[in-house]
Amino acid sequence: MPSANRLSRAQLATISADSQIIKFFESLMRGQLVDPAVITVGASPYTYTAEADGLLIVAGGTVSQIAYLRNATSVPLGVIAGSVQVLSGDAITITYTVAPTVTFLPS
Numbered sequence: 668m669p670s671a672n673r674l675s676r677a678q679l680a681t682i683s684a685d686s687q688i689i690k691f692f693e694s695l696m697r698g699q700l701v702d703p704a705v706i707t708v709g710a711s712p713y714t715y716t717a718e719a720d721g722l723l724i725v726a727g728g729t730v731s732q733i734a735y736l737r738n739a740t741s742v743p744l745g746v747i748a749g750s751v752q753v754l755s756g757d758a759i760t761i762t763y764t765v766a767p768t769v770t771f772l773p774s
Contacts, residue, residue, distance in 0.1 A: 703771065704773075705768070705769070705770050706723075706771055708761070708763075708766045711762055711764070712760050712763075713760070713763070713766075714736070715760075715769065715771070716757070716758045717755055717756065717759075719774075720753065721752075721753060721772050721774045722751070722753070722771070722772045722774065723753055723759050723769065723770075723772075724749070724770045724771075725748050725749060725759075725761060725767050725769055726767060726768050726769075726770075727767045727768045728766050728768070729763055729764045729767075730748060730761060730762065731747065731762050731763060731764070732747070732760075732761075733746055733749075733751065733761050734762075735751060735753075735757065735758075736759070737758075741760070
């Protein structure tokens with residue numbers, strides 16, 4: 668079976684301004700629409716553990732390190748902002764002095 672691309676509700680709204688057309692596509696794609704989730708960042712170093720596969724986006728703030736943790740192995744990524752693809756159960760640790768904006772986009 669071919670893989671399906673998922674859309675956010677915001678992307679679906681760009682197809683048409685007509686609410687009936689949007690509702691029609693939503694009915695066809697029920698359970699497949701995904702929306703980004705803004706993550707409330709706790710005290711530094713903050714660790715986010717993915718509950719699903721997706722993309723974690725770190726932007727802004729004053730970040731000094733982002734590290735990827737899988738199977739008890741931590742790897743510093745060498746970046747202080749950007750996106751990190753994660754699998755369910757993976758963890759990302761963000762060390763900062765000013766909290767960044769962190770968003771999770773499920774895949």
